[in-house]
Amino acid sequence: MRFLLFLTLTIAYTLSFAQEEFDFVGNKKSFSIQPTSERIIIDGELSEETWSITPKQGDFYQQSPLDGIPADKVTEVQVTYDNDFLYIAATLYDEGDYVINTLKRDQFGSGDQFAVVIDPQNQKSNGFAFGVNVAGAPSEALMAANNVDEGWDNKWKVATSNYVDRWTVEMAIPFKTLRFKAENNTWGINFYRDEPSLNQQHVWSPVPRQFDGIDIGYFGEMVYETPPKKQGKNIAVIPYVSARTDKNASGEAAINSKITAGADAKIALTSSLNLDLTVNPDFSQVDVDRQVTNLTRFNIFFPERRQFFLENADIFNGYGQFANSPFYSRRIGLDQQGNTVPILYGGRLTGNINKKLRIGAFSMQTAKNEITSSQNYSAFSGQHALGARSNIKGFFLSRQAYDGTESINGDYGRNAGGELNLSTKDGVWQGQLGYVHSFKDGFNDKNKHIYGRINYSGQNFRTFLFIQNLGENYYADMGFNARLINFNPITGTIERIGYTQIGNMLDYYYYPENSTVNFHWSGLENFIIINDQTGLNEWYTRLRHFIFFKNTSQIRFRLNNNYVDLIFPFALTETPLPVDAYNMTEFNIQYLSDQRKLFNFEIFSVYGQFYNGTKFTNILDFNYRIQPWARFSLGLEQNNIRLPQPYGNLDLTLVRMSAEINFSTSLFWTTFVQYNTQSSNFNINSRVQWRYSPMSDLFVVYSDDYIVEGILGPKSRSIVLKVNYWLGL
Numbered sequence: 001m002r003f004l005l006f007l008t009l010t011i012a013y014t015l016s017f018a019q020e021e022f023d024f025v026g027n028k029k030s031f032s033i034q035p036t037s038e039r040i041i042i043d044g045e046l047s048e049e050t051w052s053i054t055p056k057q058g059d060f061y062q063q064s065p066l067d068g069i070p071a072d073k074v075t076e077v078q079v080t081y082d083n084d085f086l087y088i089a090a091t092l093y094d095e096g097d098y099v100i101n102t103l104k105r106d107q108f109g110s111g112d113q114f115a116v117v118i119d120p121q122n123q124k125s126n127g128f129a130f131g132v133n134v135a136g137a138p139s140e141a142l143m144a145a146n147n148v149d150e151g152w153d154n155k156w157k158v159a160t161s162n163y164v165d166r167w168t169v170e171m172a173i174p175f176k177t178l179r180f181k182a183e184n185n186t187w188g189i190n191f192y193r194d195e196p197s198l199n200q201q202h203v204w205s206p207v208p209r210q211f212d213g214i215d216i217g218y219f220g221e222m223v224y225e226t227p228p229k230k231q232g233k234n235i236a237v238i239p240y241v242s243a244r245t246d247k248n249a250s251g252e253a254a255i256n257s258k259i260t261a262g263a264d265a266k267i268a269l270t271s272s273l274n275l276d277l278t279v280n281p282d283f284s285q286v287d288v289d290r291q292v293t294n295l296t297r298f299n300i301f302f303p304e305r306r307q308f309f310l311e312n313a314d315i316f317n318g319y320g321q322f323a324n325s326p327f328y329s330r331r332i333g334l335d336q337q338g339n340t341v342p343i344l345y346g347g348r349l350t351g352n353i354n355k356k357l358r359i360g361a362f363s364m365q366t367a368k369n370e371i372t373s374s375q376n377y378s379a380f381s382g383q384h385a386l387g388a389r390s391n392i393k394g395f396f397l398s399r400q401a402y403d404g405t406e407s408i409n410g411d412y413g414r415n416a417g418g419e420l421n422l423s424t425k426d427g428v429w430q431g432q433l434g435y436v437h438s439f440k441d442g443f444n445d446k447n448k449h450i451y452g453r454i455n456y457s458g459q460n461f462r463t464f465l466f467i468q469n470l471g472e473n474y475y476a477d478m479g480f481n482a483r484l485i486n487f488n489p490i491t492g493t494i495e496r497i498g499y500t501q502i503g504n505m506l507d508y509y510y511y512p513e514n515s516t517v518n519f520h521w522s523g524l525e526n527f528i529i530i531n532d533q534t535g536l537n538e539w540y541t542r543l544r545h546f547i548f549f550k551n552t553s554q555i556r557f558r559l560n561n562n563y564v565d566l567i568f569p570f571a572l573t574e575t576p577l578p579v580d581a582y583n584m585t586e587f588n589i590q591y592l593s594d595q596r597k598l599f600n601f602e603i604f605s606v607y608g609q610f611y612n613g614t615k616f617t618n619i620l621d622f623n624y625r626i627q628p629w630a631r632f633s634l635g636l637e638q639n640n641i642r643l644p645q646p647y648g649n650l651d652l653t654l655v656r657m658s659a660e661i662n663f664s665t666s667l668f669w670t671t672f673v674q675y676n677t678q679s680s681n682f683n684i685n686s687r688v689q690w691r692y693s694p695m696s697d698l699f700v701v702y703s704d705d706y707i708v709e710g711i712l713g714p715k716s717r718s719i720v721l722k723v724n725y726w727l728g729l
Contacts, residue, residue, distance in 0.1 A: 022067070022068030022206070024067075024068065024206050024207065024208050024218060024426065025218075025425060025426050027068075027205075027206050028205055028206075028218070028219075028220050028221070029057075029204060029205040029206075029220035029221070030220055030221040030222075030223065031055070031057055031079075031220075031221075031222060031223070032222075032223045032224075032225060033079045033080055033081060033222060033223070033224060033225065034054070034080060034225050035080065035081055035082060035225065035226065036050045036054075036080045036081070036082055036087070037082070038050045040085075040087050040170075040172065042157040042158065042159050042170050042171070042172045043159050043161070043170065044136070044159035044160045044161035044168055044169065044170045045161055045168070045170070046089050046091070046161075046168050046170060050080055050087075051078055051089050054078040054079070054080050054089070055078065056076040056077065056078055057076070057077045057078070057079070057191070057204060058074065058075065058076045058077070059204075060074075060075045060191070060193065060202040060203060060204050061202065061203055061204070061205075061206040061207075062200055062201070062202055063192075063200075063201045063202060063203045063206070063207050063208075063209060063213045064200060064201040064209050064213065065199070065200065065209065065511060065518035065519050065548070066209065066511060067206065067207065067208055067209040067459075068206055068208075071193075071195075071200070071202040072195075072198055072200065073092070073093055073094060073193075073195055073198070073202070074092075074093040075090065075091070075092050075093070075114075075191070075193050075202060075204075076090065076091045077089070077090045077091075077116075077191050077204065078090075079189075079222065081175075081224075081228060083228075083229060084174060084175060084176075085172040085173060085174055085175065086118075086171075086172075086173045086175065086178070086228075087170075087171065087172055087173075088116050088169070088170075088171040088173070089168070089169065089170050089171075090114050090168065090169040090191070091166055091167075091168050092112075092114060092166060092167050092168070092169070092193060093165060093166045094112070094165070094166060094167065094195075094197070095165070095197075096162070096164060096165070097197060098111075098112040098134045098162075098167070099111045099112055099196040099197070099596050099627075100112065100133060100134060100135045100627050100628035101133075101625065101628075101631065102133075102137060102625075102628070102631060102660065102662060103135055103136075103137045103628050103629065103662035103664065103665045103668070104137060104660065104662055104665075104668050104670075105137055105138050105139060105665065105691070106138075106139050106140070106150055106151075106153070107137065107139065108131045108133075108139035108141070108150070110194065110196060110552075110595055110596075111133050111134070111194060111196060112133060112134040112167070112194065112195070112196060112197075113131055113132065113133045113134070113193070113194040114131065114132060114169050114191070114192070114193050114194075115129055115130060115131030115132075115139075115191070115192040115193075115214065116129070116130050116131075116171065116189065116190075116191055116192075117129045117130075117143060117189065117190050117191075117192065117214045117216070117219065118130075118173075118178065118187060118188070118189050119143075119187060119188030119189070119216060119219050120178050120179060120180030120181075120184065120187050120188075120272075121180065121181070121184065121188075121272070121352060121355055122184065122186050122187055122188045122219075122221065123188075123355050123356065123385055124145065124188065124216050124217050124219070124385075124388060124389055125144065125145060125216075125358060125383070125385050125391070126142065126143060126144045126145075126216075126314075126352075126358065127142075127143040127144075127188065127216055127219075128140070128141070128142060128143060128173075128177075128178060129141040129142075129143055129148065129214060130156060130158070130171060130173060131192075132158045132160060132169055132171070133160075134160060134162065134167050135160065135628045135665070136158065136159060136160045136665050137665050138156075138158045138665070140152060140153065140154060140156065142311065142312060142314075143214070143216055144216070144314040144315070144318070145216060145217070145389065145391075145421075147314040147318065148212075148214070149310055149311065149312065149313055149314060150310075151304075151305075151307045151309075151310025151311055151313075152307075152310065152311045152312075153307065153695060154177045154695070155174060155177060155694050155695050155726070155728075156171065156172065156173045156174060156177055157171065157172040157173075158170065158171045158172075175228050175231050176231045176232075176234040176268070179268075179271060179272040179273075179274065179351055179352065180228070180271055180272060181271060181272060181355070182227060182228065182229060182230035182271060183227060184227060184355075185223060185224040185226075185227040186221055186222070186223050186224075187221070187222045187224075188216070188219035188220070188221060188222075189205075189219055189220055189221065189222040190203055190204055190205045190207070190214065190218070190219045190220055191203065191204040191205075192204075192213050192214050196552070196595075196596050197596070198550075199518060199550050199551065199552050199596075201213045204220060205218060205219060205220030206218065208426075208459065209459065210428075210457045210458065210459060210462060210509075211427060211457070215427070217388070217389050217423075217426075217427045218427075230271060231268075231271060233268070233729070234266075234267075234268035235265070235266070235267050235268070235728070235729040236265065236266045236695075236726055236727065236728050236729065237263060237264070237265050237727045237729065238263060238264040238265070238266075238695070238724055238725065238726050238727065239261070239262070239263040239724065239725060239727070240261065240262055240263065240282060240722060240723065240724035240725075241259065241260075241261045241722070241723055242259070242260050242261070242282050242284060242720060242721065242722040242723075243257075243258075243259050243720070243721045243722075244257065244258055244259075244260070244284065244718060244719070244720045244721075245257040245718065245719050246716065246717070246718045247714075247716065247717045247718070248715075248716050260280065260282060261280070262278070262279050262280030262281055262282055263278070263279050263280075264276065264277065264278045264279075264281065264308070265277040265278075269349075269351075270351070272351045272352040273349070273350075273351035273352065273353070274349070274350055274351050275347065275348070275349050276308070276311070276347065276348040276349075276350075277345075277346070277347045277348075278308060278343070278345065278346050278347070279344075279345045280342075280343070280344065280345070281308060281333075281343050281346075282722065283305075283306045283308075283333075283340070284699075284701055284720040284722055285687065285689070285697075285699040285701055285720070285722055286305045286306055286307075287305050287672070287685075287687075288672060288674075288683065288685045288703070289302050289305075290656070290674075291654060291656075291674045291676045291679060291681070291683070292654070293637055293639055293652050293654050293676070293678055294678065295572070295610075295615075295639065295641075297486070297487075297570055298482035298483055298485070299336075299482040299485075300482075301323045301480055301482070302330065304329045304330055306329075306333075308348075309329035309330075309332070311350075312348070312350040312360060313329065315350060315358065315359075315360035315381050315383065316329070316360055316362075316379055316381050316395070317329065318393070318419075319393070319395060319417065319419055319434060319436065320434065320436065320449065320451065320479070321434075321451045321453065321466060321468045321501075323480055323481070323482070324449065324451075324468065324470065324479075324480070324481045325476075325479050325480050325481075326395070326397060326415045326417065326436050326449070326476045326478065326479040327379065327395070327397060327476075327478055327479050328476075328478065328479045328480035330480075331377070331399075331477065331478050331479070331480075332364050332366065332377045332478070333364070333366060335371060335372070341366050341367070341369055341372065342366060342367040342369070343364055343365070343366050343367075344365045344366065344367055345364075345365055346362060346363060346364035346365065347362060347363055348360070348361070348362035349361045349362070355385075356384055356385045357382065357383075357384050357385075358382065358383050358384075358385075359380070359381070359382045359383075360379070360380070360381045360382070361378075361379065361380045361381070362377075362378065362379055363376065363377070363378040363379075364376070364377045364378075365377075365402075372401075373401045373402060373403060373408060373411070374401070374402040374403070374404075375399060375400070375401055375402065376398075376399070376400045376402060377397075377398070377399055377478055378397075378398045378400075379395065379396065379397045379398070379478070380395060380396045381393065381394070381395040381396075382394055382395075386422075387423075387425070388423075388425045389423035389424070389425065389427055390421055390422045390423050391421050392418070392419070392420050392421075393418060393419045393420075393421070394416075394417070394418040394419075395415075395416065395417060395418070396414070396415070396416045397414060397415040397416070397476075397477075397478045397479075398412065398413075398414045398478075399412060399413045399414070399477040399478050400412045410441040410442075411441075412439075412440070412441065412477075413438075413439070413440050413475050413476075413477025413478070414438075414439040414440070414477075415436055415437065415438055415439070415475075415476055415477075415478070415479065416436070416437050416439070417434065417435050417436035417437060417449070418434070418435060419432065419433070419434040419435075420432070420433045420434070427457065428456065428457055428458060429454075429455070429456055430453075430454070430455040430457075431452075431453065431454045431455070432451070432452060432453040432454075432466075433451075433452045434449075434450070434451045434452070435448065435449070435450055435451075436448065436449035436450075436474075436476075438471075438473065438474045438475045438476065440473070440475045440477075443473040443475070444473075445471075445473065446471030446472050446473040446474070446498055446532075447471050447473040447474050447475070448469075448470075448471050448474060449468065449469070449470045449471075449474050449476075450468065450469050451466065451467065451468035451469070452466065452467055452468075453465070453466035453467075454466075459509070460508060460509050460510070461506070461507070461508055461509075462505075462506075462507045462509070463504070463505060463506045463507065464503075464504065464505050465503070465504040466501075466502070466503050466504075467500070467501070467502050467503075468500070468501050469498070469499070469500045469501075470483075470484060470498055470499060471498040471532075472484065472496045472497055472498035472532060473496070473498075474498070483499060483529070484496050484497065484498070484499070486567065486568055487568065487571075488568040488569070489568070489569055489570075489571035489576045490568075490569055490576070495568075497531050497532065497533055497534075497567070498531070498532040498533075499529055499530060499531045499532060499537065500529075500530045500532075501527065501528065501529050501530075502526075502527070502528045502530075503525070503526060503527040503528070504525070504526055505523060505524070505525045505526075506523065506524045506525075507521060507522070507523040507524075508521075508522045508523070509521050510522075515550075516549055516550055516551070517547055517548065517549055517550065518548045518549060518550050519548050520545065520546070520547055520548075521544075521545070521546040521547075521548070522544070522545045522546075523542075523543075523544045523545075524541075524542070524543055524544075525540075525541065525542040525544075526539075526540070526541050527539070527540040528540075531567065533567075534565070534567050535565075536563075536565060537564070537565050537567065538562070538563065538564050538565070539561075539562070539563040540560070540561070540562050540563075541560070541561045541562075542558060542559070542560045542561075543558070543559045543560075544556065544557060544558040544559070545557050551594045551596075552592075552594050552595045552596055553591070553592055553593050553594050553595075554590075554591070554592040555589070555590070555591050555592075556589070556590040556591075557587075557588075557589055558587070558588045558589075558590075559585070559586075559587050560585065560586050560587075560588070560608070561583070561584070561585045562583075562584045562585075562586075563581070563582070563583050563584075564581070564582045564584070564611075565580075565581045565582075566578070566579050566580055566581075566582065567579065570611070572641070572650065573643065573647055573648045573649075573650050574648065575646050575647045575648060576647075577611050577612065577643070577647060580612075582609075582611045582612065583609075584608065584609040584610060584611065585608055585609055586606055586607060586608020586609060586610075586615070587606070587607060587608055588604065588605060588606035588607075588617075589604075589605055590602070590603070590604040590605075591603045591604075598624060598625055598626070598627065599622075599623070599624045600623050601620070601621060601622045601623065602619070602620070602621040603618075603619070603620055604617075604618070604619040604620075605617065605618050605619075606618075610641055610643075611643070612643060612644055612647070613641060613642045613643035613644060613647070614641070614642050615639065615640070615641050615642075616639075616640045617637070617638070617639050617640075618636075618637070618638050619635070619636070619637045619638075620635065620636045620637075621633065621634070621635045621636075622634045622635075628662065629661065629662045629663070630659070630660065630661050630662065631658075631659075631660040632658070632659050632660075633656070633657065633658045634655075634656070634657050635654075635655065635656040635657070636653075636654070636655055636656075637652075637653070637654040637655075638651075638652070638653055638654075639651070639652040639653075651677075652677055652678045653675070653676075653677045654674075654675070654676050654677070654678070655673075655674070655675040655676075656672070656673070656674050656675075657672075657673040657674075658670070658671065658672045658673070659671045666690065666691040666692070667688075667689070667690050667691075668688070668689045669686070669687070669688045669689075670686070670687050670689075671684070671685070671686040671687075672684075672685045672686075673685075675708070676708075677708065680707055680708050680709045681705060681706070681707070681708060681715075682705070682706040682707075682708050683703070683704070683705050683706075684702070684703065684704040684705075685701070685702070685703045685704075686701070686702045686703075687699060687700070687701045687702075688700040688701075693725070693726070694726060695726035696724060696725045696726045697722075697723070697724055698721075698722070698723050699720065699721070699722040699723075700719075700720070700721055701718075701719070701720040701722070702718070702719050702720075703716075703717070703718045703719075703720075704716075704717045705717070
């Protein structure tokens with residue numbers, strides 16, 4: 001009944017939405033650009049004659065917290081090009097009290113920053129983002145509808161200069177870096193400015209506040225006088241050499257040292273289709289996973305951090321609902337504990353076949369180890385644009401085990417499926433319908449994942465309704481789904497249980513005028529889990545109210561109710577909680593201080609029922625930066641769970657400390673320390689990165705793990721020296 005009531009309210013509110021006053025689609029901007037014959041030096045000075053005659057694109061709009069009104073600060077952008085580069089100059093007027101969070105690259109976030117976002121196909125399906133902060137730290141990303149891939153790296157140039165009343169940006173983006181059709185003379189483009197002193201975001205072509213400021217559906221247009229010429233060959237080889245020493249303290253201490261080498265290659269087959277190859281890839285320089293406290297009955301989803309799998313990842317992992325994805329790249333080259341499984345070689349093909357059709361395909365071969373046999377992981381995905389923002393997609397995934405060169409009969413897992421994504425031209429209404437089929441030896445029924453969703457994203461009201469069903473024999477060997485797998489601690493067995501999930505949300509945003517508050521956000525959420533075998537298994541309802549202040553501080557209130565019908569005992573302590581129905585209510589409050597300050601902090605407290613007991617959670621995060629060269633943070637999470645006898649009590653502590661020292665925009669030292677009593681682990685990871693040449697790095701990485709049960713003792717230790725070099729051919 002509660003769900004039907006909330007659904008009725010959602011529909012009633014949705015049908016009452018008024019027409020927006022500002023026509024964002026109709027006010028899309030456009031400009032023409034002329035080529036230059038002058039050699040432009042990228043130093044941030046804007047001293048070339050070209051910049052004195054190139055027209056300025058100004059009149060930026062505010063995008064957040066309000067939208068469709070003139071920006072409070074002046075930004076002017078100029079664009080030109082030659083045979084090799086797209087040049088962008090920006091002048092951002094300001095009084096000079098800047099916020100600089102880091103000098104480290106690929107850290108685009110809060111702070112004084114400028115970015116250009118480009119869609120060379122002008123199809124609103126995928127594009128590129130290039131950003132820089134006021135201190136000259138660059139960031140780049142691949143863009144797709146509803147996805148930004150910050151793991152992408154490529155060669156380009158940028159510099160900034162600071163003055164009393166402004167700061168300036170100068171960019172040179174190689175056409176070889178951009179994937180485009182030579183005959184296309186109209187590109188999608190927008191410019192974005194993050195203005196922390198006012199806690200605002202500004203854009204050149206207007207974007208509604210309910211969307212991200214760089215939403216690809218609201219790009220303006222850039223028209224070439226003469227389209228850029230087809231680029232010559234674009235091939236890069238990135239070899240690496242790595243020296244590693246490991247010491248393990250299991251039994252007698254063993255020291256193992258080795259030197260490895262490998263290479264990646266990037267080959268532009270056409271101006272919009274790229275082939276990536278890798279042989280013996282090494283990911284020793286990648287950040288360690290952030291440890292978490294897990295108080296649920298299911299596995300935790302950890303994000304991908306390896307660059308090879310991040311680039312163009314959206315074309316493979318954009319299927320499914322929430323964490324129920326048929327593709328999860330951490331299945332390749334990592335076991336379930338996050339330990340490395342060597343990858344022997346692999347290849348990936350991604351890009352546009354034409355303006356409407358985008359494809360992706362890859363195949364990766366892993367080596368065998370003590371736990372698993374050699375595996376081949378292969379995939380194909382394609383999406384075809386429909387109209388302005390809609391598309392139809394399809395995919396095929398395959399995991400096949402090998403014994404030497406022979407495939408192992410019956411040891412495979414495959415998935416095939418498709419998805420229809422519909423959207424109005426303005427992106428306010430969206431709908432989704434998807435189907436995934438599982439192929440596994442011996443399982444021919446109850447092996448489907450079916451899902452659908454409808455979204456409304458208005459200026460004030462936003463809502464969604466979704467439903468999905470997963471059969472108990474639905475396997476995703478290359479994907480992620482935790483809830484299908486249920487552990488019985490009494491028998492020590494795992495049972496698979498199919499389920500149906502229904503969820504809806506209703507949010508209201510209020511933007512007061514002449515207030516210290518930017519906006520209020522009130523919301524109501526419901527999620528229901530119905531097991532195929534036992535009926536209603538879980539019901540989660542959340543009522544929340546968030547307040548976002550103009551000084552960037554926030555305060556958040558939540559009231560949560562969670563009904564759980566345990567079908568197996570829950571072994572959180574040594575004595576598992578019994579099978580029973582539990583109705584739990586908790587309240588939490590969260591406060592974030594002014595994020596612009598050199599010292600800022602966050603406090604998050606939760607208190608309420610936890611199964612047949614209580615839980616009190618406190619999370620404290622403290623951050624301090626010495627602008628612009630250093631950032632330090634300390635985080636503490638304490639969970640105190642009190643259960644009746646004989647189930648006992650549980651006190652869990654998680655501590656995180658990090659220090660980031662930026663010697664320049666090309667030399668960084670980051671140290672991360674974690675202490676987790678739930679996993680009985682104390683970890684130190686320290687990394688030095690020197691970008692000694694464009695896209696070429698030297699890494700020194702030290703990692704140390706200790707067991708914290710009883711007396712602190714060593715578990716493993718490693719030190720890595722790695723050098724790679726980007727060789728353009």
